[in-house]
Amino acid sequence: MNLSNGKTLAASGQNRNGTSGSWEDAGRVVKPSTPTRKPQPPKPENAVTIAVSSRVLFNMEREQQIYEQQGMEKYLKYQVEHESEPFSPGPAFSFVKALEAVNTRLRELYPQSEELFDVVLVTNNHAYVGLRLINTINHHHLFIERFCMTGGNSPIGYLKAYHTNLYLSADSAKVREALEEGIAAATMFTQEKMKEVSESQLRVAFDGDAVLFSDESERIFKAHGLDRFFEHEKTHENKPLDHGPLKGFLEALGKLQRKFFDKGLRMDCPIRTYLVTARSAASSGAPKGPMLEKIRPHIFYDDQMFHVEGAAEFGTVACHVPYGIAQKVAMK
Template structure:
């Protein structure tokens, strides 16, 4: 089967992923920390033909099969990849469309180490043609050159740098449990405040308490919230969804979006929904939890990826198998009791 041409960068929705979230490189990272860069490079070269196992971003790029399949069967299996499933449907409806998902691997490894990464990409048959290897330098400066709509990394420092550059970004963590996800529909879940929206309302809550927060939202319910760091990514998803809607595929669209927020529907949900409407954005499902834990709801949704600004919700979702990402933005940034946010802030090879 002939590979389709990769999407054009200026038209594609580009997901930039670091090597340490696409693949499991925990062992190699420990070698780098404990034995230094030269031993790290030597180890990578010696294991060049040994592919990495999947990391937390893997299901976002490619849905895993329950059983091992030969290469020919995997290539012919429809909808075996999350992003590729969307691309395949788009190509059916719009043969000449260049508005497709594209994945770029970003790594600050040297090119010698990159050979193992390329071998791993080929082993898992991932649709990744663009790789940025920066040889020890930060890849953040290249994100805009690659027209990145979203950057996923295991390094919170790099994620913050990307956010400061105005690029949607989030930190991903290796987790023990990962739930099975849909093979025919890409599902993306967002928190509201400090993710899709600004942290304006959270600041009121932190400074003046819950009652003042409710009063503020009621008096400002017709004033749209300012945008948060991931609004642009939701816009990009919505742009693709509309292409399916225009062809009569609203009910079986292969992209589904979710707002999963701690807001109460009656007390503060109106402003959130009116804000989305003012932006011209649709959200498929809105779940207002009134402060309840998000993990059980996300376990039911089974999104490929979930974004939240509070580590409490990220950890709770991850414990139940959801691939949850932390967006280090806004007033609610706190180090958890486990120290998750700061456990790996040393220079990293991604």
């Protein structure tokens, strides 16, 4: 939706509560007008950049309904009237808080290093909504210093400028566009229940085929059945699978993990990654929700909505990666 006449906006200043925030476009940062005690964000080329849309970081379901049912003017009027009312947390909120917890540990170990997570809030909202977003970020004590308002335009160019390692959005079309451009991306959904997760240890779970790896094996299974799938697996058992859309993000996590390993903190590393997949006759098609309930990841990525919905039923925040043969079959 285009909320700003197709223009990319940049704004800066204090809100009515005296706290501050800033907007920026892909090439220019507008700093807050008041001093801040927060550490400066790292340069994008040095950071692991996570771009999140406002609709996944915060719960904006009511506002979205107003826009869709009553139109732009009612939507803007509602946002201005509720400017000092913070949004409640959305599905990406706990994930972002966990990123900040890891950053705190990294800064303790490597005070001068810029190899940190950097969260960028990407929104196509109108500038009038900006103050409410800044108020909400300050209310929840989030360390987000970079905002990108695209004014309804595609975010892809801005994501590339930020060297984005992962893009999370409620808009599946934007996610598909990002994936087509080689940017790791996933669609997030607002769900009724979310399990409590660790506040000090980041836990990220991945499916295998069409997420970390290519969908080569899945194509064999879809076209020729389970017997040919196992025959193909045995024939190619010594040949690694090609990379999938989120492999780069996993590698970025691994790079930060090694910084803790190098300090002798392998067993106390605040980053944990998990592979939750099904690659046998006994487990093919088995629900992943019960296992994920035990792991309690902050976020889980899968290319099949069956597993995304199943995980959500158990309170796991699950993201859909619309990639590979499964998506072509689902869209027919």
